[in-house]
Amino acid sequence: MNGTAANGAKPSEASDRHAGAQGRIDAVDRRLIAATGPGLPLVEAPFAEVGGWLGLSEAETIARMARLARAGVIRRIGAAPNHYALGMTANGMSVWDVEDAQVHGLGTQVGALPFVTHCYRRPRALPLWPYNLFAMIHGASRDEVEEKRARIAAILGPACRGSDILYSRRILKKTGLRLTAEG
Amino acid sequence: MRRAALPPGALDATDRAMLNALQDGLPIVARPFDWLAQKLGLDTQGILARLARLREIGAITRFGPFFDAAAMGGAFCLCAMEVPAPRFEEVVTLVNAHPEVAHNYERDHRLNLWFVLATETPERVAHVAGTIEAETGLSVLRFPKEEEFFVGFRVEV
Numbered sequence: 001m002n003g004t005a006a007n008g009a010k011p012s013e014a015s016d017r018h019a020g021a022q023g024r025i026d027a028v029d030r031r032l033i034a035a036t037g038p039g040l041p042l043v044e045a046p047f048a049e050v051g052g053w054l055g056l057s058e059a060e061t062i063a064r065m066a067r068l069a070r071a072g073v074i075r076r077i078g079a080a081p082n083h084y085a086l087g088m089t090a091n092g093m094s095v096w097d098v099e100d101a102q103v104h105g106l107g108t109q110v111g112a113l114p115f116v117t118h119c120y121r122r123p124r125a126l127p128l129w130p131y132n133l134f135a136m137i138h139g140a141s142r143d144e145v146e147e148k149r150a151r152i153a154a155i156l157g158p159a160c161r162g163s164d165i166l167y168s169r170r171i172l173k174k175t176g177l178r179l180t181a182e183g
Numbered sequence: 184m185r186r187a188a189l190p191p192g193a194l195d196a197t198d199r200a201m202l203n204a205l206q207d208g209l210p211i212v213a214r215p216f217d218w219l220a221q222k223l224g225l226d227t228q229g230i231l232a233r234l235a236r237l238r239e240i241g242a243i244t245r246f247g248p249f250f251d252a253a254a255m256g257g258a259f260c261l262c263a264m265e266v267p268a269p270r271f272e273e274v275v276t277l278v279n280a281h282p283e284v285a286h287n288y289e290r291d292h293r294l295n296l297w298f299v300l301a302t303e304t305p306e307r308v309a310h311v312a313g314t315i316e317a318e319t320g321l322s323v324l325r326f327p328k329e330e331e332f333f334v335g336f337r338v339e340v
Contacts, residue, residue, distance in 0.1 A: 076208030111332025
């Protein structure tokens with residue numbers, strides 16, 4: 001059992017529901033989203049406490065959160081690891097020019113690798129940018145990132161016509177998701 | 184946010200197991216930590232104390248629900264610019280001044296500025312990108328996601 005199974009919506013299914021999710025978020029949902037944006041309280045019954053902040057019962061809070069999860073608005077309840085603190089101080093945005101007919105299947109395989117986060121198919125911007133598959137790789141060192149990058153190259157095989165990796169030099173801005181409580 | 188690695192030994196095997204389990208997500212039930220406690224063979228108070236400590240020492244940045252802004256009607260778009268070195272700081276200031284710019288990174292590439300636009304509506308992405316182009320006189324390449332191979336933010340700990 002995990003969060004997605006418990007919520008009854010796998011992420012891939014959730015994305016199909018985006019169109020319908022918007023209309024189902026009411027003013028109370030928005031208050032709930034704004035209240036839990038900074039995080040959940042670390043208590044045995046966190047939804048009872050959150051409900052208390054907003055004047056909702058625990059049952060209604062859970063029902064609303066579960067509905068938001070089914071609609072794909074909440075992807076999961078969990079922790080965001082701090083890659084830097086955990087020793088993952090090197091990260092590179094690997095980019096790949098993959099045969100269009102194969103990018104779905106191969107992207108799925110790359111996205112399932114435990115060291116890859118944020119794996120997306122995106123449009124090319126020719127001639128400057130021939131790459132259509134983006135996969136963020138995390139590691140303890142650049143050598144480790146390069147070794148992981150080679151593992152992705154092996155998976156992509158001849159379907160990949162070219163690749164590159166962009167290391168970050170500096171974080172220039174980083175803000176969380178902001179959401180206003182009003183609709 | 185902490186940018187330096189934690190000292191060796193800061194996390195024990197249980198902390199690591201907890202971090203891995205938490206990346207998969209907790210069920211939305213009245214006592215979600217009971218489930219984790221059972222899975223890891225701890226009591227719920229022990230789980231809560233460890234989680235509080237992990238947050239305190241900066242091993243996790245946040246515990247709670249992860250939202251999909253697109254599902255709420257908003258839009259995200261990865262953008263990139265080729266900024267001439269002498270203009271870099273000036274352009275960064277212009278770009279960062281837009282509240283829609285959520286993340287912004289300098290990267291080692293001819294396209295040296297990469298940022299994410301997070302907007303309330305998809306139409307707004309084009310508007311903000313166009314405004315940045317007008318302000319800087321430089322092109323803003325847009326790379327909206329066409330398909331997501333989503334596995335969360337899993338990192339083996």
